[in-house]
Amino acid sequence: MSASQGRTVADGTDPIHHRIDAALHRLASYGGDLVGHANRIGAILWSPPRIVVVGRLKAGKSTLVNALIGAPVAETAALEATSVVTVYENGAPSRAEVVTIDGSRRAVPLTFGATADLGVSESEVAYVHRHLPSQALTRITLVDTPGLATLTVANAAATERALIDGFEQTRSASVDADAAVFLFDSMPRADEISFLQRLGFTPLNTLGVLSRADGFGRGVLGRRDPIGHAVEHAGVLSRRLADVVGAVIPVAGLLAQTAHTGAFTENDARDLAALVPFAPLELFDLLDAGDGALPVPRDRVFRLIDLVGEYGLVHGRGPARGGAHQVNQWLTAASGIDPLRAVLDRSLRRFAVLHRAGRIVAELDALAYTHPARDGIRQIVSELKTDPALVQVGLLRSLRSLLETDPSAPAVTELTQLLRGATVAESLGADPSAPPEQLRAMAQDRLVSVQAQTLSTRSAAEDAALVSLTQAYTSIVRTWN
Ligand SMILES: Nc1nc2c(ncn2[C@@H]2O[C@H](COP(=O)(O)OP(=O)(O)OP(=O)(O)O)[C@@H](O)[C@H]2O)c(=O)[nH]1
Ligand SMILES: [Mg+2]
Known part of the structure; x- marks a missing residue:
């Protein structure tokens, strides 16, 4: 592992992309149907990683998706529920296709709301694929999902069918997400957490969002400021949910949606x-008292509440004296959307990219089992798996399978630390100013200890984890030799 390797997971200049791309060119050079396979896998490699937004009914998922995209594209309503999984991907022209569970696609008119006619029964729909030109979607693709709730079994089934491989024992079209944003507005329920675990991500590529922060606790009329209270509670939840999510960030999606979709006018x-x-x-008493009690007609006050919530109605009044632009700036700051965007764009995206690279290696692995040209393919895969540029991809794959089969194994902590570190020193848990020779000695020690553990493993997943750890420490040692 070089000091910079894997740290700049981003665009076409990223070494992981380059190595996989080169492997796919070799695959295509075998000709025949392998050209098609290489193109199909290449399309996954060169599209932005997919981040799926999940959570219980009415948690604010679609509102957050709109806020992040900066346009009101996802259906939100107090009563209507999102009923199909929808993938929002950057692209022109703006268009929508419905993908059915057998994998076929057909165009649907763009005027649809979530409940509009998709031309097939909802139980046949895997997901809706929506393309739209959006700067915000150039680095990530967002996936909105129907809410999870025991009361709406059909909606939960739609989400599971599209996200979980092998759900209902059928090999159905799936959106293949690479990371998840998990929304909850208090403590998540046990069934939500078990759903999340079945998605097969690690805490590194799962981000918690404490949603509707503007209404947290007793809301705007309570003794405590709801957003400040939510910030504090998010810290408590981050520690309590450390096995499930990498962090918990409080967000008021409604405030961000209004600020970023241009819905708030000078008249407002x-x-x-x-x-x-x-x-x-x-203010609220006079609103209840009927028309004429406030200097603004009631329907326009209700419009304001729809736009900025009760919190915005109370605290947005000061900024409103400076016009709509100031309100939008205040809404953005109060919503917490910028810190969320920063985490999405850096750590979550980084692990999503690693996850996706792992999916591609797994696809090539599967091909090596079934294809007549298996020897050549096996050679390509084996070189990829031992490529020092892909060390972190192997670490994340190992972490995933260990969490699935043996979550209490000691290697879990070690893999997590290696992956989390933004520098070699951090990955080793060393002092940031530690000189290279010290880092090298630490890696050497770890290598010895990993090799000692290979004598007493409990599972195949643990064996694989030790192989990845050996690769990681070996490449650190080599870097400074
Ligand atoms: N005050 C406040 N209301 C919010 C916030 N986010 C969403 N809402 C409201 O909550 C309701 C549900 O929001 P949606 O975004 O549709 O929730 P969802 O999770 O997509 O709901 P389903 O798709 O039905 O599961 C809407 O009336 C939103 O305006 C928020 O941050 N603050
Ligand atoms: Mg929704």
Whole structure:
């Protein structure tokens, strides 16, 4: 592992992409149907990683997707539920296709809401694939899902069918997500956590979002500021859910959606500013008292609540005196969307890219079993698996299978630390100023200890983990030889 290897997972210049791309060119050079396989896998490699947004009914998933995309494309409503899985991918022209569980695709009109006619029964739909030109979608593809709830078994089934391989023992079309954003507005329930575990991600590529932060606790009329309270609670949840998510970030998606979709007008700002003279409790009392009690008609106050929530109605009044632009700036800051975007774009995306590379290696592995040209393919896969540029891909694959089969194995912590580190020193848990020779000695020690453990493994997954650890430490040792 070189000091920079795997740290700049990003665009076409990333070494992981280059190595896999070269492997796919070799695959295609065998000709025949392998050209098609290479192209199919190459399309996965060169498209942005897919991040799926999951969580219980009405957690605010679609609102957050809109906020991140910066356009009101995902259906949100107080009553209507999202009923199909929808993939939002950058691309022109703007269009939508429905993908059925047998894998076939057909175009659907763009005017659809989630409940519009897709031309097939919902139980036949794997997902809707929506392309739209969006700067926000150039580095990640977002996947919105129907909410999980025991009351809506059909919706939960739609999400599972599209996301979990082998669900219902059928090999159905699947969206192949690479990372998850898990939304909850208090403590997640046990069934939500077990769903998440069945998605087959690690905590490194699962991010927790404490949603609707603007209404947290007792809301805007409570003694505590809901957003501050949510920040504190997110810290508690991060520690409590460390086995499931890498971090928990509080977000008020509604505030971000309004700020980023241009929905808030100068007229709205004038209405909001006209409410400045009232104390918060008085404001809601007068709103209940009927038309004429407030200087703004009730329907327009309700419009404001739809746009900025009760929290925005109370705290957005000051910024509203400076016009819609100031309100939008305030909404953005209060929503917590920028810190979320930063985590999505850096750590979550980084692990999503590693996860996807692992999926590609697994596809090649499968091909090596079934294809007549198996010897050549096996050679390609084996070179990829031992390539020092792909060390982290192997570490993440090992972590995944260990979490599935033997989550209490000691290697889990070690794999996680190696993957989490942004530098070699961090990966080894060393002092940031440690000189190279010290890092090398530490890696050498770990190598000895990993080799000692190979005598007493409990499972095939643990064996594989020790192979990955050996590769990782070996490449650190080599870097400074
Ligand atoms: N106050 C407040 N309301 C929110 C927030 N996010 C979403 N909502 C509201 O909650 C309701 C549900 O939001 P959606 O985004 O549709 O939730 P969802 O998780 O996609 O719901 P399903 O698809 O039905 O599972 C809508 O009325 C939103 O306006 C938020 O951050 N703050
Ligand atoms: Mg929804």
